[in-house]
Amino acid sequence: MLRIQIRAAAAALFLVAIASGSSARAEETITVGTVGTGSSLNWPVYIAQEQGFFAKQGLSVDYVAAPSSAAVQQQVAAGSVDLGSGGLVDPVRAIDKGAPISIFRIEATAAPYALFAKPEIKSYGQLVKKTISIGGIKDITRIYLERMLVPNGVKPGDYDMVFAGATSARFAALSSGSVDAAILTSPFNFKAETAGFTKLGTTVDYVRDFPFSGFAANTAWAKAHKEALAKFLVAYAAGVDWFYDPANRPAAVAILIKRTAALPDDADKTYGFFQDLKIYDAKGSVIDSGLGNLLKIMKDLGEIDGSSDVARFYDPSIVMAQ
Numbered sequence: 559m560l561r562i563q564i565r566a567a568a569a570a571l572f573l574v575a576i577a578s579g580s581s582a583r584a585e586e587t588i589t590v591g592t593v594g595t596g597s598s599l600n601w602p603v604y605i606a607q608e609q610g611f612f613a614k615q616g617l618s619v620d621y622v623a624a625p626s627s628a629a630v631q632q633q634v635a636a637g638s639v640d641l642g643s644g645g646l647v648d649p650v651r652a653i654d655k656g657a658p659i660s661i662f663r664i665e666a667t668a669a670p671y672a673l674f675a676k677p678e679i680k681s682y683g684q685l686v687k688k689t690i691s692i693g694g695i696k697d698i699t700r701i702y703l704e705r706m707l708v709p710n711g712v713k714p715g716d717y718d719m720v721f722a723g724a725t726s727a728r729f730a731a732l733s734s735g736s737v738d739a740a741i742l743t744s745p746f747n748f749k750a751e752t753a754g755f756t757k758l759g760t761t762v763d764y765v766r767d768f769p770f771s772g773f774a775a776n777t778a779w780a781k782a783h784k785e786a787l788a789k790f791l792v793a794y795a796a797g798v799d800w801f802y803d804p805a806n807r808p809a810a811v812a813i814l815i816k817r818t819a820a821l822p823d824d825a826d827k828t829y830g831f832f833q834d835l836k837i838y839d840a841k842g843s844v845i846d847s848g849l850g851n852l853l854k855i856m857k858d859l860g861e862i863d864g865s866s867d868v869a870r871f872y873d874p875s876i877v878m879a880q
Contacts, residue, residue: 572847587618591630591639594724595623596818596829598744599666599771600643602797603836604817605810611796615789626694626723628652631774634659640779641790645698646852647861649774651869652700654862658777660873663791663842664849668835669702671761674732674750675739682710682758683751688738689718691728697721698770699741701855705764744831745814745824752824762835768852772844780876787876798838844872 592600603619606612612619624630634642634649634656642649642659650659679685685707693699704714720737722728728740729749733763739758742750753759780787800806807829814825832838839847845868853866864870 606797691740744828
């Protein structure tokens with residue numbers, strides 16, 4: 559009798575092990591490179607995780623932080639991560655130089671940036687001979703900064719620039735007094751406002767003709783994992799839809815606080831700001847996004863060498879996974 563019980567127990571454990579193994583195999587992990595840790599721009603991804611949208615698709619998502627959007631694309635190209643999130647100028651430049659990556663989804667359709675300066679600076683004109691912190695010498699924040707300053711009589715060369723890829727680092731530089739102004743995204747724009755810094759303007763006052771950020775994939779990985787990529791897109795879209803439901807505002811704010819350590823008031827203001835901007839597109843179509851406008855600007859600036867044809871920057875077999 560004892561042997562029978564032992565055998566029965568062993569058989570049960572074996573079945574449990576098989577079931578566990580099957581469950582583990584069913585869930586695929588996707589690694590996503592992001593700029594810094596905890597960005598409001600990744601809100602739909604956080605929602606998809608917290609609300610179980612990825613789990614429903616049999617996916618889990620791991621984050622790998624990088625100091626800048628350009629560094630994220632380097633990781634995607636090297637295959638160190640499967641996907642990367644960040645400003646679109648960086649995957650565009652990488653693809654132009656032959657990197658094996660492809661843009662497959664638009665993330666933010668508008669840039670949620672504001673330019674803040676020391677309290678004693680009250681106008682754009684007072685930035686002449688001052689130091690401004692942006693994301694990088696070739697970062698998308700430089701395009702936004704110039705779009706804001708030139709119409710106000712401040713030309714490139716009239717000011718100095720220092721670079722920090724993450725908005726948290728730019729806010730720290732402004733707070734410490736080591737720079738005179740910084741371009742900030744949410745929730746750090748609200749932190750700066752509360753701290754008494756001067757808000758000179760927002761990027762959406764000057765730029766609404768091209769998308770801000772998107773996802774790029776390592777092309778080889780994407781072609782070998784089309785099903786997983788399609789599931790990622792389904793879960794991400796569910797996160798966007800859930801974000802836009804006003805009934806979910808308290809829960810969405812709580813998720814952002816959890817993932818970014820934002821203050822409750824800043825997180826709530828960010829939610830309202832992003833809702834007003836309609837910052838996330840439910841489809842995120844690369845083809846219909848206005849990406850061509852950004853490519854033309856970059857071509858005119860000498861930022862890309864090859865054709866500015868949108869078709870160069872995405873792989874139809876990957877995009878069609880949507």
